[in-house]
Amino acid sequence: MNASTTLTPAEPVAGCRDADVLRERGQHEVFCGLTGIVWLHRKIQDAFFLVVGSRTCAHLIQSAAGVMIFAEPRFATAVMEERDLAGLADANEELDRVVAQVLERRPEVKMLFLVGSCPSEVIKLDLKKAAQRLSANYAPDVRILNYTGSGIETTFTEGEDQCLASLVDCMPATEPEAEADLLVVGTLADVVEDQFQRLFDEMGIENVAFLPPRRSGELPSVGPNTRFLLAQPFLTETARKLSDRGANRLAAPFPLGAEGTTGWLKAAADAFGVEPMRFRAATAAPEARAKAATAKRRGALEGKSIFFFPDSQLEVPLARFLSREMGMVPGEVGTPYLHREHLDPDLALLPDTVRLSEGQHVDRQLERCRADRPDMVVCGLGLANPLEADGMTTKWSIELVFTPIQGYEQAGDLADLFVRPFDRRTRLEV
Amino acid sequence: MQLTVWTYEGPPHVGAMRVATGMEGVHYVLHSPQGDTYADLLFTMIERRDKRPPVTYTTFKARDLGTDTAALFKGTLEEAYERYRPQAMLVGSSCTAELIQDDPAGLARAANLPIPVVPLELPSYQRKENWGAAETFYQLVRGLADTEEPQRHRPAGEGSVCNILGPTALGFRHRDDVAEITKLLGELGIRINVTAPMGATPADLVRLGAADFNVVLYPETAGTAAKWLKRTFDQPSTTVVPIGHGATSDFVREVAELAGIDSEPVLARAGSRLPWYSRSVDSNYLTGKRVFIFADATHALAAARVAREEMGFEVVGLGTYAREFARDVRAAAKEIGVEPLITDDYLEVERAIAEAQPEMVLGTQMERHIAKRLGIGCAVISAPVHVQDFPARYSPLMGFEGANVLFDTLVHPLTMGLEEHLLGMFRKDFEFNDTAQPSHLAAESAGTDRAEAEAATVAPADGPIWVPDAEAELKKIPFFVRGKARRNTEAYAAEQGRSEITVETLYDAKAHFSR
Numbered sequence: 001m002n003a004s005t006t007l008t009p010a011e012p013v014a015g016c017r018d019a020d021v022l023r024e025r026g027q028h029e030v031f032c033g034l035t036g037i038v039w040l041h042r043k044i045q046d047a048f049f050l051v052v053g054s055r056t057c058a059h060l061i062q063s064a065a066g067v068m069i070f071a072e073p074r075f076a077t078a079v080m081e082e083r084d085l086a087g088l089a090d091a092n093e094e095l096d097r098v099v100a101q102v103l104e105r106r107p108e109v110k111m112l113f114l115v116g117s118c119p120s121e122v123i124k125l126d127l128k129k130a131a132q133r134l135s136a137n138y139a140p141d142v143r144i145l146n147y148t149g150s151g152i153e154t155t156f157t158e159g160e161d162q163c164l165a166s167l168v169d170c171m172p173a174t175e176p177e178a179e180a181d182l183l184v185v186g187t188l189a190d191v192v193e194d195q196f197q198r199l200f201d202e203m204g205i206e207n208v209a210f211l212p213p214r215r216s217g218e219l220p221s222v223g224p225n226t227r228f229l230l231a232q233p234f235l236t237e238t239a240r241k242l243s244d245r246g247a248n249r250l251a252a253p254f255p256l257g258a259e260g261t262t263g264w265l266k267a268a269a270d271a272f273g274v275e276p277m278r279f280r281a282a283t284a285a286p287e288a289r290a291k292a293a294t295a296k297r298r299g300a301l302e303g304k305s306i307f308f309f310p311d312s313q314l315e316v317p318l319a320r321f322l323s324r325e326m327g328m329v330p331g332e333v334g335t336p337y338l339h340r341e342h343l344d345p346d347l348a349l350l351p352d353t354v355r356l357s358e359g360q361h362v363d364r365q366l367e368r369c370r371a372d373r374p375d376m377v378v379c380g381l382g383l384a385n386p387l388e389a390d391g392m393t394t395k396w397s398i399e400l401v402f403t404p405i406q407g408y409e410q411a412g413d414l415a416d417l418f419v420r421p422f423d424r425r426t427r428l429e430v
Numbered sequence: 431m432q433l434t435v436w437t438y439e440g441p442p443h444v445g446a447m448r449v450a451t452g453m454e455g456v457h458y459v460l461h462s463p464q465g466d467t468y469a470d471l472l473f474t475m476i477e478r479r480d481k482r483p484p485v486t487y488t489t490f491k492a493r494d495l496g497t498d499t500a501a502l503f504k505g506t507l508e509e510a511y512e513r514y515r516p517q518a519m520l521v522g523s524s525c526t527a528e529l530i531q532d533d534p535a536g537l538a539r540a541a542n543l544p545i546p547v548v549p550l551e552l553p554s555y556q557r558k559e560n561w562g563a564a565e566t567f568y569q570l571v572r573g574l575a576d577t578e579e580p581q582r583h584r585p586a587g588e589g590s591v592c593n594i595l596g597p598t599a600l601g602f603r604h605r606d607d608v609a610e611i612t613k614l615l616g617e618l619g620i621r622i623n624v625t626a627p628m629g630a631t632p633a634d635l636v637r638l639g640a641a642d643f644n645v646v647l648y649p650e651t652a653g654t655a656a657k658w659l660k661r662t663f664d665q666p667s668t669t670v671v672p673i674g675h676g677a678t679s680d681f682v683r684e685v686a687e688l689a690g691i692d693s694e695p696v697l698a699r700a701g702s703r704l705p706w707y708s709r710s711v712d713s714n715y716l717t718g719k720r721v722f723i724f725a726d727a728t729h730a731l732a733a734a735r736v737a738r739e740e741m742g743f744e745v746v747g748l749g750t751y752a753r754e755f756a757r758d759v760r761a762a763a764k765e766i767g768v769e770p771l772i773t774d775d776y777l778e779v780e781r782a783i784a785e786a787q788p789e790m791v792l793g794t795q796m797e798r799h800i801a802k803r804l805g806i807g808c809a810v811i812s813a814p815v816h817v818q819d820f821p822a823r824y825s826p827l828m829g830f831e832g833a834n835v836l837f838d839t840l841v842h843p844l845t846m847g848l849e850e851h852l853l854g855m856f857r858k859d860f861e862f863n864d865t866a867q868p869s870h871l872a873a874e875s876a877g878t879d880r881a882e883a884e885a886a887t888v889a890p891a892d893g894p895i896w897v898p899d900a901e902a903e904l905k906k907i908p909f910f911v912r913g914k915a916r917r918n919t920e921a922y923a924a925e926q927g928r929s930e931i932t933v934e935t936l937y938d939a940k941a942h943f944s945r
Contacts, residue, residue, distance in 0.1 A: 027506070028489045032465025052431070054525040054554060059440040060468045078431040082555045085529070094431040101433050118463045118526035122495070151465025152492040152526070363486075363513060382470030382482065389480030 016350040021338060026361025029382050030311060030336055031398075032151030033159025034117060035064045039402060040163055041074045043187050044212050046110040049075040050102060051149065052095065052127060053117030074109070076102065080119055095130050096137075103142060110141070111216035113163065116148035143170065143216065155336040157234040157312045157401065160187060164211060167219060168241040171211075174223030181207035182268055183220055183247065185239070186232030189404035190214070195286075196231075196255075196407060199265060202282035203274045211238075222247050227271050229264065231255060231406060233346075234313040236339050253345040254314075255406045256414060257321035258290035263345065286408035293412025294325050300419045302327035307374035309383060310334035310360050311397040317346045318378070318400065319354065326415055330354050331372050334365065376421065393421045436776045436796055438751035438814060442552035443524045444469050445562025449570065449651075450520055451483040451599035452628040456570075457516035458485045459507045461499070461534055462524035476817050477600050486510040488527075500532045504541055511543050518574065518632035519543065520566065522550035546632065548573040558774075560650040560726070560752060563598055567627050568654040574635040577662055590689035591621045593641040593665075595656055596648035597628035602729070602813040603827045604628060607647060610829035611672065615645070617696050618682065620689050627651075639663040643688040647671065647828065649728055650752060673732035675704045675740055675833040702833035704740055713742070719844065722747035722788035724771065724779050724797055725812030727755030729827075731762050733792050733811050736836055738766070743840075747771060747786045749779065776800070787914040790843055795819075807843030894923040896931045903933045918943050 034057055037049040051057050058077035065073070078098040083089045095114070103109060112134075114127045131146035138144060147162040148154060154162055164185065174181065182205055184196060193210055200208045209220030224246035230239060233254055243249065252267035253260045262283055269279045306328050308315040315335045322328040332355040340347070357365070362383075369377060370390070377387055377394045384394040395418055405414040443460060450458040451473050460466065466487055473483045488506045490499045507521060521534040535549030548569050552562050594611060597604035608625060615622060623641040624634045644659055644667040646652045656667040666688055672681035679697055686693030707713060721743045723733050727750045737743040748763045749771025750756065756772040763770035771782050776796045783791060783800055791801040791808040795816050801808035810819055811827070826832040896904070907915050915936075922939035923931050 026489065027467070027487050028464045029467045029470070030464060031468055032463070034465070035468075054441065055434075055437060055439075055558065056441040056443075056466065056525045056554070058434045058437045059444065060465065062436055063468055063472060072435065077434045077437075079434045079437075080431055080555060082553075084431055085555055089431075091431075098431050098433050118465070119529060121492070122526055122529045150492075151463040152490065152495070155464060363509075380471070381475050382467055383474075385474045385478060385480055386482045 015348040016352055016354050016356060017340075017344065017347045019347075019352060019354065019356055022355065022357040024357060024359045024361040024364065026364065028155070028336070028360045029309070029362040029380055030360070031064065031156040031380075032060070032118070033149035033154030033156065033162060034061055034115065034151075035156055036149060036159030036163060037061060037075050037115065038065050039187060040160060040212070043214065044111065044216055045214055046108060046216050047074065048102060048106060048109040048112045049115055050099065050112060051075070051077040051115045051117055052120045052125065053077055053080065053115075054119045055079050057117045057119075072105070074106070080123075085123065091125050092130055092133070096134065099134055099144070103138065110143065112142055112144045113166070114144065114146045115159075116146065116150055116153075118150045118152050121148065121150050121152060145170065155310075157232070157314075158236075158337070160232070161235050161237050164235060164238040165241050167212060168222070168238060168245065171219050171245070172221040173245070174221040174225060176224060178223060178225055179207060180225045180227060180272065181209065181221075182272065183209050183211055183222065183226050183228040183242070185211045185228050185230050185242070186235055187212060188231050188406055192404050192407045192410065195409055196265075199282055199286070200268065203265075203269055203272075203279055205268060205272045205274065227268070229268055230342060231264075232314075233317055233339070233342060234337075236337075236342070239342065249342075251345055253320065253349065254317035256314075256317050257325045257411050258287050258294060258408060259324055259349075260317060260321055260346075261290065261406070261408050261411070262287055283408075290408040290411035294415050297412065297415040297419050298326055300422055301415070303329065304375040304422070305329045305331050305372070306376045306378065306418075307331050307369050307372055308333045308335075309362075309365065309369075309377070309379040309397070310336040310357070311378075311380055312401050313337055313339075314397075314400055315378070316343050316350065316356075320346045320349045321414065322418065323351055324349055325411075326418070328376075328418075331374050332357055332365075332368060334358075334360065336360070376418065393425055395421050434775075438774050438776070438794065438796065439559035440469070440472075441525055441554050442557045442559060442562025442565070443522060443550075443554065444472070445559040445564070445651075446520060446522060446550055446552060446566040447473070447483055447485055448559070448563050448598040448600045449566040449627045450485060451479070452597065452601075453626070453630050453632075455517035455631040455633070456484060456520060457510055457514045457518075458483075458520040458522070459488070459503070459510050459534075460485055460522060460524055461488045461490075461503050461527035461532060463526050464489045464491060466524050473599055476815075477820050478817070479599070483599075484514065484516070486514075490527075495530065499527075499530055500537060503532055503534060504537050507538060507541055507543075511541075511545070516545065516632075518546045518548065518570070520548050520550055520570070522552055523554075525554035528554050546573055561754060563651040564654045567595075567598075567651055568658060570627070570632070571635055571638060571655045572658055574632050575638045575659070575662070576636045577639065589619050589621060590642045590691070591623045591640065592643050592645050592685075592689075593623050593638055593659075594625040594645045594647060595667075596646055596650075596652035597625065598648075598651055599628065600813070601628070601648065601651075602815055602819065603825060603832075604648075606824055606826035607828040607832065609824075610826040610831050611645065611647065614672075614678075614682065614696075614700070614829050615685065617700065618686060618689065618691065618693070620685065620691075639665075641665060643667065645685065650726060650755070671728050671732055672828045673729070673832060674736035674836065675702045675830065677732060677735060678702070678829050678833060700830050702830040702837075704833040704837045707837050708740055708742065713841075716841070716844070717742045719743045719790060720746045720786070720788045721790045721792055722783050722786050723811075724749045724751075724783075724791070724793040726750060726794075727752045727759050729812035730759060732827075734762055734766065736833075737792070737840070740833075741837075741840055743790075746788050747782055749773065749782070780804075787911075787917075789911075790840075792840070809839045809843050811839070893920055894929055894931050894935075897933075900931045900933050900936050903936055915940070 127146040131144045134144040145166045147166040149159040222245045226247035229250050250267040253263040255261040255264035319330040319333045334357040338358045384396045450456045473479045521538045538547045597608045646656045646667045659665045670681040672678040683693045730750045750759045751774040760770045780800045791797050792811045798808050919939040
């Protein structure tokens, strides 16, 4: 078997590239972009996230962070009060005071994000200007950036997109004549990042960097010789900004499952002129491991139908993995936002029977879901227990963002996330 | 702006959701941006409800602003009515919608729905969750209770009837408290007219006036409504919250008086095991245990009484995050002789606990984390709480069974008496010293965590220096009071201008502080 055959469909599929999309508006049962803080602050170890918002924002992050309570987490909320709104207090002075308070408590912090929220945006508090002003005050010890995580602008993982986009502005420029470099964009678990680094090393691709970096001082550089691979499907704005700085995106399916990971790595290998034999030498063993791991679990999922409520934009690549590698039958695949260009390689591999939907009217979508009566529903925690009570098997979607699922070694774990709810249903006799 | 790391209460519209979700036949239309639906999972996950909360969100986005958010609200309201056909609706704004100033009340009037629609004004930048719940319940009661019908038209001799007010969705132990108090009132021969908000429909609220009096279980959520019912129907309310053996007995007496019956037969028959358990010799070691209490006002005050009068503890700190009830907590703290702590800043609570060096903390999930960090035992007695405090088993805090639950809850985090005795006796024993790992962990013995942690806190460079003998003597003091002994001794030495701490200084300080 050579490298290219792994990308040839086992059975021909028409693909969903040109499929009609059901676009809906109404109640969205989704998180806002502030939630990204919960995983971003674990990734960038010397960054602090200060939300400028209301008590609701503080309550949301607390609820989303759940038991991830630390003595002092590296995030907090500057809760706006009556006097801030009535103009009695100068918002900028107040912000300066709160930032000083944060940095005094946490002297180890090197990067501070002022995160915009719905309330701060509706009253048009200029956090960008505030970030510039504060950056000047605290340079060179602390860099202060700004992005929006508001619900009126961002859905769940789009918060990460906005955060990384704000980092792009700070990335140093590479020399025009510098050697080509590869940038992997999107938060990955450290263990996954290390695996990909080893694979690129074995293929002989040098100059590989990751965005976001683990420490704020290690921001990679970018320039016309930068090729970037998106590791996550929700990075529209970040990709746009990287392109503005001359970098070129490599089109690839997202690295979920054996097929997705091989396709993703192959895009880099082709761009960097890696010999097919060398590519195979690097990927053959882990790909075989991934296939063995998924094959073991295929029986539990094969032929089962699955319905995705919109959540993270991971839905399309997940549906592709589950249909192609696990034999599941995706019915409706909902996503909060469908970026056709970034998802093109994944859409091409989805069966044309899939109903794609973008946006949400939760009540109508629930009606469709009940009518479909799928074997499994992927949805948020606000819907999961009510649907279970209706006799449906659910997989709560947020776990797919918090668990390492990308790459070869995680393919089996990813399949397991979907196997477990069925397994549990079979075991319980009460 | 207030720097907030963790918050004890959500915004007021979450309080409104707690009322709506607790009731049946009510639907709440909330004008809010995308993302506010996060609050749904408090109900579906923490309380493990099997239905979605009866709330529809308008989900406006940036591109809607300035154009059609009012139309969006109206459309959402009408659609929600058509879909759910509730008996009554609530409408209101979340914090962001409050800023864009659409008028849910006016828009709802214009929609002219054939059911009562109660508009809510919940100032998100001033008030919080409990206030929101109280205000919502009050507005519902005021909007729905029938003030025209003649009240209490039962024939004489039929016995008394009361309402139970206050329990909501996401209330700490509300489910079992209601069951326990309903049973207790049944034993007294008192019938329940309506229990609300939890389990009630709008139709039930219409007939609130038919009761003789109100049992207010949670003043935080039912206080405002109870005052209005007093003014409107002349219904008196109970003032004692039945948490603890003594308070439950007082509650029975109060209720019996309101109902005009004799409480003694019930009191003689019922009762908790708490008094005997507390008197049994095994509980001797509980005497004077130093506890720090921080909670909502109702639970803080109740816990303080139980701790002092029923467990024999010493209360060394008392506070609440509920500013609305600050006065009551201040008065109680004064009576006990401690400084009251009224704050919603959990870092301030942490400082106060570290300062007081209690042997146990009674509080919320925040205090559980603080206590864990400080290595102190802790029991959770109040919201906010995690999922484990919505237990499957029956575990009220109220009534006589509640007192049993409390006794167990308050004793478990403490070192058991015998264990404490052994620790004291064999503190130098090679296998039973306080740095030894439990034997079942010996294989992976990291061993000296506690010793290391302690070494790290050795007196600062500019403070008095411990001579080796004194340091060794200090080690003989049980670890759970050692930190306090160290600090007291150092403070004493500094005050006396001594640069060295000897064994003598240690015991001088002990004598000084034990006066």
